[in-house]
């Protein structure tokens with residue numbers, strides 16, 4: 561797996577440098593295209609990066625922001641990744657960006673997933689993607705043992721799939737591997753010794769056990785203790 565590992569002396573340094581790197585990638589993409597698509601993870605790690613990035617001066621009005629994956633919970637839930645984006649990324653200068661929804665109110669993702677995918681389709685390929693990773697080696701909502709993992713990893717996967725897995729507390733929707741890998745710039749953010757060990761542990765494992773392996777090629781992994 562051919563990826564670059566960037567390590568930082570501490571969390572502050574990582575957050576500052578990653579936010580500035582993402583801003584640089586977005587600016588470069590904006591110089592080449594009228595609109596650019598930017599996908600970001602939810603979860604607990606990226607909040608501080610969003611806090612820096614939202615204040616960056618770039619033409620946010622031409623940026624389409626979407627999640628790499630979402631938990632199927634209403635937006636007012638504290639498990640909602642959309643809520644995280646609204647509170648920490650789509651504020652200050654980045655409030656001018658357009659959010660492409662990854663959740664629409666209804667009981668199961670299957671009911672409205674096609675509607676969500678149709679809004680995303682015209683904006684692909686992604687210009688920049690930021691991904692997270694769990695200690696179980698999942699990324700986006702590509703979980704080991706998930707019900708539709710194989711389909712999500714296949715070359716002709718649809719844009720989005722619903723996903724259910726033991727490691728996920730609620731149903732999810734996720735961008736699939738070809739969409740994530742179609743990004744011109746791919747960054748993966750991981751912090752702490754447990755995730756670094758998981759990254760090492762993924763080496764040589766089949767993607768069904770270590771889904772992170774499906775997106776590592778060509779990526780820059782940003783890590784600090």
Ligand SMILES: O=C(O)[C@H](O)[C@@H](O)[C@H](O)[C@H](O)COP(=O)(O)O
Nearest residue numbers: 601602603604605692693694700
């Ligand atoms: O909804 C989510 O949970 C994410 O999008 C997911 O893929 C996340 O990036 C990893 O689970 C890491 O999560 P933490 O940053 O909370 O460890």
